[in-house]
Amino acid sequence: MSKLKEFDFPVEASHILMFARAVGDANPVYADPGSEAARAAGGVLAPPTFCQASAQFDPDYFLRPKIGGKWFGSGAEPTGDPEYLKGGVGSGLHAEQHFEYHRHPRPGDRLTATVRSGKTWEKQGRRGGTLSFSESITEYRDQDGELVVTARSIGVKTSQVVEQE
Amino acid sequence: MALEAGAVKVGDRYEVVVVEDLKRTQIVQYAGASGDYNPLHTDEIFATEVAGYPKVFAHGMLTMGLTGRMVTDYVGDGALKKYGVRFKAQVWPGDTLTASATVEAVREEDGEAVVDLAISTVNQDGVEVISGSATARLAD
Numbered sequence: 001m002s003k004l005k006e007f008d009f010p011v012e013a014s015h016i017l018m019f020a021r022a023v024g025d026a027n028p029v030y031a032d033p034g035s036e037a038a039r040a041a042g043g044v045l046a047p048p049t050f051c052q053a054s055a056q057f058d059p060d061y062f063l064r065p066k067i068g069g070k071w072f073g074s075g076a077e078p079t080g081d082p083e084y085l086k087g088g089v090g091s092g093l094h095a096e097q098h099f100e101y102h103r104h105p106r107p108g109d110r111l112t113a114t115v116r117s118g119k120t121w122e123k124q125g126r127r128g129g130t131l132s133f134s135e136s137i138t139e140y141r142d143q144d145g146e147l148v149v150t151a152r153s154i155g156v157k158t159s160q161v162v163e164q165e
Numbered sequence: 166m167a168l169e170a171g172a173v174k175v176g177d178r179y180e181v182v183v184v185e186d187l188k189r190t191q192i193v194q195y196a197g198a199s200g201d202y203n204p205l206h207t208d209e210i211f212a213t214e215v216a217g218y219p220k221v222f223a224h225g226m227l228t229m230g231l232t233g234r235m236v237t238d239y240v241g242d243g244a245l246k247k248y249g250v251r252f253k254a255q256v257w258p259g260d261t262l263t264a265s266a267t268v269e270a271v272r273e274e275d276g277e278a279v280v281d282l283a284i285s286t287v288n289q290d291g292v293e294v295i296s297g298s299a300t301a302r303l304a305d
Binding site for chain 1: 184194199207208226229237251
């Protein structure tokens with residue numbers, strides 16, 4: 001398992017609020033420190049999949065347009081970067097995601113995300129084409145060096161468009 | 166309010182409609198919050214004309230997040246020890262998703278009572294879009 005990258009992930013109350021809204025969760029434990037839910041939980045918490053939003057703080061994250069950089073989404077043309085497609089259709093899809101919680105992050109935590117590569121393997125798709133799987137493991141440690149969340153992600157790259165089930 | 170050990174048994178099932186008629190705007194909202202701005206999810210022109218999909222589709226992690234709301238509604242805040250899913254089918258604008266948790270085991274782990282759940286989310290046609298599992302701490 002080689003280390004791919006490491007970056008700081010400050011956990012902020014407004015980011016948790018926006019994330020909870022986006023996943024349709026009105027639980028006040030994610031939004032209101034004065035709520036009964038937050039008091040019972042010892043303060044505001046982050047929702048279970050919140051660590052995925054660490055992408056906001058990954059300086060090199062490839063699915064965020066970079067100021068002054070090329071972007072493969074549409075503008076005057078359907079794609080702003082035809083080169084992008086040479087890597088295959090789309091940039092790969094998410095196959096599995098697993099979280100293990102040692103505790104749940106809270107606003108004010110200053111997490112460090114350390115991403116390591118895991119296993120890789122290939123499989124023949126049911127409709128032809130080769131599926132290439134790769135695993136990555138991200139450890140989120142807090143300001144005291146304690147492990148908070150371990151995330152394991154499996155991505156799949158396809159040699160053709162994934163058809164609807 | 167955490168789920169209590171005495172109030173849960175194998176086979177119990179909890180179900181919530183976590184989104185009705187999913188809007189493209191909610192997918193964009195998730196892109197903005199999560200930081201995953203992949204145009205496959207947010208840019209219908211790119212998704213159809215360049216990538217060859219019938220329309221944009223939701224991030225798998227949006228479906229996992231929507232489903233997570235069902236899980237935490239059931240087990241309580243801060244109780245989750247593990248939560249994992251496999252993405253099985255795409256979720257499209259207009260989909261209505263129902264997420265469910267079924268109790269598979271009630272047991273001890275590290276000196277505390279925990280519950281193991283099987284997780285499944287299906288669309289309006291009954292197609293499973295994610296399947297997974299979760300383990301949560303139970304209250305005494």
